[in-house]
Amino acid sequence: MTGIVIDRALRAQCQTFLQGHGAVTPRIWMERMLAMPEMDLPGDEYGAGPTVTALQDQVAGLLGKPAALFFHKAVVGQQAVLFAHRERTGRRLVAVHPQSHIAIDETDAVERLSDIRLARIGPDDAPFTLADLQGIHEPLAAVVVELPLRNAGFRATSWTELVAISQWCRDQGIAFHLDGARLWETQPWYGRTLAEIAALADSVYVSLYKGLGAPGGAIIAGPADLLAMATPWRSRMGGNLYSAFPYILGGLDGLRRFLPRMADYHAHAMALAAALDERDAPRAADRVMCNSFRLVWPVDASALADILAMTARTDRFWAFGRVVPLPVRDYCYTEMVVGEAAMLHAPSALADRFATWLAAARAVSAKAG
Template identity: 35%
Template sequence: MESTEQKERRLAAIGACDRVLSHAKRPTMREQLARIATRDLDRLPDMYGDGVVGELEQRVAELLGTEEAVFFPTGTMAQQVALRCWAGRTGNRTVAIHPLAHPEVHEREALSVLSGLRTVHPTTERRMPDAEEIRGLDEPFGTLMLELPLRDAGFLLPTWEELTATVAAAREREAVVHFDGARLWETTSHFGRSLPEIAELADSVYVSFYKSLDGLAGAALGAPAELAAEARAWRHRYGGLVFQQWPVVCSALYGLEHELPRLPRYTAHAKTVAAALREALAEAVPFSRVHPEVPHTHQFQVWLPYPPEVLDAAALRQAEETRTAVFGRWFPGEVPGLSVTEMTVASSALEWTASDVTEAVHAFLDRLN
């Protein structure tokens, strides 16, 4: 567990770096306020979801091609509401979901504790479930939830053909389909489809404003008008109808205007970065791995055969000594002796060439000794 002192030292070191490869340099509060200040702030603030909140909801609905969108303070709340609404409509409280999906790993069993839902797993493989696994699931389910991309498996996506087949298999089972699209924004390059084409496959879609768009917080649920109306009622019950939310909403609008158009470029450059990392590590470190080898989005994993604390210490020394940061935090992997870190290729990485990556990786590895 990283102590507060260690965290502050790490963030200070990255903040002082001139070059950062993986997107770990957090904007200061002043920088965040400057983004918000690009909006028209002379108007009255929102009150319980009107004003600028409604503008954001309309913008998201247009981007996704859904009838409506509902703003939520968190994605955890948005998805719980969506899944319990669908359970009421289908009459089945069972959700088919991957065991590595966000509600199963990161939400303290909220689906069952708060919403009374239960989950079943079509597969335990570290990939999206396929159509045959959905057809072969040995009990009824009301909703299939697909996380696009599946973050804890390595930000993995199926092919477009695999995705459409899996959705069709759920329809054959008379189930509705919900997309956990926290990072849906960056899937268009991989699928070769627009956001509306992707969202159209599902009955509802959740998107995040801070994971890829650098917003302060917040999420939205794209859904048919009838479900959106019920979602607003449950949002109120869950405590999500906040008095004023304009700072979060303005930062989300900034992200839609400035970060969303850049995501295809980030995704393309991630392939260059991943290839350079893979080659540099393979030369010097047995059992190293870049996963997936060709990233599906602008995010992917790197695995190395060292304890996390050793890798964190080397990364910190590199940042403090060279003002260059290659990796963020490292965490224990599922295999003993291996550690994993997540790479996010964003604006700070665009200036890095393959040779820059190679040189910086060698400098990092030198500090492991």
């Protein structure tokens, strides 16, 4: 995602934060960890220990999978599981969306580090469909669906389509992997349990640091034999850390602290989108399918960035770190991520604030023009 980055030095000066769970300092993380009952358990060492086992078991249970494996970073975890699917099937081609994490955010890692090739299918602004998959005429090792597609505006595959893709993969003997970077956050929109969603896939990745607020980390869940094949790749790619206790404890804390609140975050995001529709304000680009959505502003990107920077300087209010121009002239977008920080603001109050910023940005743009 390209765009105008707001001066990050301003963030350190702000007292109020809009996105996610707000500004979390190392002190706050450590204070949370010190209060945890697991703090006095033996530490983890090279991916083993009681806290690692507890985290992996909890995630496996939530997703209804036989086993789960910790990775310090999803780039490593998703490559490892794709390498395992490649080995199992003897095939090289993996279907992904052209705007997915694997295709966009990992700098071609899986193709450069292995003989796997990516088939990028579907439109840039919507999830691919079963019909798109059926247009591939070469044997596939795996199909990857990202829930939701962040780079396409946090859009998720419909349940009907997800079920159809899952069944087609099974009928064809193709591995089905869910890139669930925001699976926790999308689950309320589906209205099904995490285990029901994960049951459609052979393997699932979930993040520990996005909605769960840990300092980092990822989990891959699936059959034990598949994860056994992925485990050596964790070491081969430098991912078997001597100790990862901040990630492990942060993940356990997030499962208790933030996971039960995901439906509240989604409801708040929908309420904010509805409030914006009643004002001369930016709009949600699409139906709100998780706690996050793309906020489209009918104004020049540089003008909006100026207003956001001024707000950070004068009001000590940090809202969005980046403004991205859209192909349509005088339109841009920011990303709205609802967590504990936004829950402190009523949707109507936030909508009023955004409307004020839009008016100010239009004035700046008119003056510049």
